[in-house]
Amino acid sequence: MNRLYHDSEDWVAQGRCRAYDPEIFFPVSTTGIGRADTERALEVCGGCTVRRECLRWALRAGEADGVWGGTTPEERRYMRRELAPAV
Ligand code: SF4
Numbered sequence: 001m002n003r004l005y006h007d008s009e010d011w012v013a014q015g016r017c018r019a020y021d022p023e024i025f026f027p028v029s030t031t032g033i034g035r036a037d038t039e040r041a042l043e044v045c046g047g048c049t050v051r052r053e054c055l056r057w058a059l060r061a062g063e064a065d066g067v068w069g070g071t072t073p074e075e076r077r078y079m080r081r082e083l084a085p086a087v
Helices: 002-009 010-014 032-046 051-063 073-086
Strands: none
Touching: 010 051, 032 051, 051 073
16 A cells, blocks of 8 residues: 555545444443444454554544454553554
């Protein structure tokens, strides 16, 4: 992927999640009642060709809710806190 494409948000149109119910990407929780939706969303992300771009966007935007780029909100909080310089 070239840098121009990479820096734009064109990746959104390529997201695998577009073919799925958006609600599974915004479960009420990642455990308990929301666990099944979370696992389903992570499974969809696992086969997404723009996962990396999506995760980068979510980290830069500070997206606090939902599954983005194959990560849960808790995982992104950890990444921002511990791994931000490497992303
Ligand atoms: S990584 Fe997941 S949330 Fe991001 S575009 Fe792909 S399917 Fe959608």
